[in-house]
Amino acid sequence: MTKHLKDRIPPGQFLTEKFPVLHAGDVPNVDLAAWNFKISGLVEKEIILDWNRFLALPQSRILCDIHCVTTWSRLDNVWDGVLFRDLMKLANVSPAAKFVLIHAEEGWTTNLPLEDLLGDHVLFAHSHDGKPLTPQHGWPLRLVVPHLYFWKSAKWVRGIEFLDHDVPGFWEERGYHLYADPWTEQRFRDDPEWYDTGVNSEEYYRTIKARVREEMRRRKNSQPAE
Numbered sequence: 001m002t003k004h005l006k007d008r009i010p011p012g013q014f015l016t017e018k019f020p021v022l023h024a025g026d027v028p029n030v031d032l033a034a035w036n037f038k039i040s041g042l043v044e045k046e047i048i049l050d051w052n053r054f055l056a057l058p059q060s061r062i063l064c065d066i067h068c069v070t071t072w073s074r075l076d077n078v079w080d081g082v083l084f085r086d087l088m089k090l091a092n093v094s095p096a097a098k099f100v101l102i103h104a105e106e107g108w109t110t111n112l113p114l115e116d117l118l119g120d121h122v123l124f125a126h127s128h129d130g131k132p133l134t135p136q137h138g139w140p141l142r143l144v145v146p147h148l149y150f151w152k153s154a155k156w157v158r159g160i161e162f163l164d165h166d167v168p169g170f171w172e173e174r175g176y177h178l179y180a181d182p183w184t185e186q187r188f189r190d191d192p193e194w195y196d197t198g199v200n201s202e203e204y205y206r207t208i209k210a211r212v213r214e215e216m217r218r219r220k221n222s223q224p225a226e
């Protein structure tokens with residue numbers, strides 16, 4: 001089934017064929033020989049991978065649309081890399097882990113519920129549209145979480161930390177939404193559920209995710225028959 005173009009563009013977004021560059025601070029200088037990736041937190045044993053070991057992991061390709069909170073969307077991006085869930089298999093993660101804090105160069109972080117990372121569409125990418133990432137877009141490695149606003153897709157990633165509680169990341173601490181669903185425009189942390197359910201609770205995520213599912217159902221039902 002081909003989806004209508006308008007059904008692929010969330011509210012408040014415009015389409016671009018360009019690939020804008022956005023981040024806090026400067027593009028970091030990364031030395032691949034010194035680069036490593038750390039799996040930490042609620043794991044039996046911390047794991048540290050170097051670049052060659054990372055590349056030796058099973059490789060996957062995804063095709064996705066991306067939606068930036070600054071209102072641009074870019075369709076049909078091809079990414080190559082390692083699925084989050086394939087990476088996670090290396091570590092013995094405690095069942096108590098419910099959240100993940102993604103760590104990038106220079107202490108930049110972003111937070112996500114673990115279950116959002118387990119799908120076959122979430123990957124650590126080293127290539128975009130068939131070419132290695134450019135430094136501005138996150139070389140050597142970035143996360144891609146297509147179903148959330150693009151700031152969750154950390155560039156220059158260096159590790160993942162499994163947690164039993166939610167810890168707001170860099171932009172989230174500065175007022176951006178904790179979950180960031182583009183279809184219900186979770187841009188800023190000004191949603192009523194935030195005030196109703198309080199800080200960092202699983203209850204909060206249950207509530208906002210229920211709202212997202214409801215919106216997706218509504219959209220599906222309002223689609224004209226073909």
Ligand SMILES: Nc1nc2c(c(=O)[nH]1)N[C@H]1C(S)=C(S)[C@@H](COP(=O)(O)O)O[C@H]1N2
Nearest residue numbers: 020021022023024104108137151153154155
């Ligand atoms: N490490 C790091 N990753 C980051 C950011 C950042 O400031 N630092 N900014 C995020 C934001 S706000 C966006 S919109 C996307 C932009 O990715 P792009 O520059 O490849 O378009 O990267 C995200 N990943």
Ligand SMILES: [Mo]
Nearest residue numbers: 022068069151
């Ligand atoms: Mo952004």
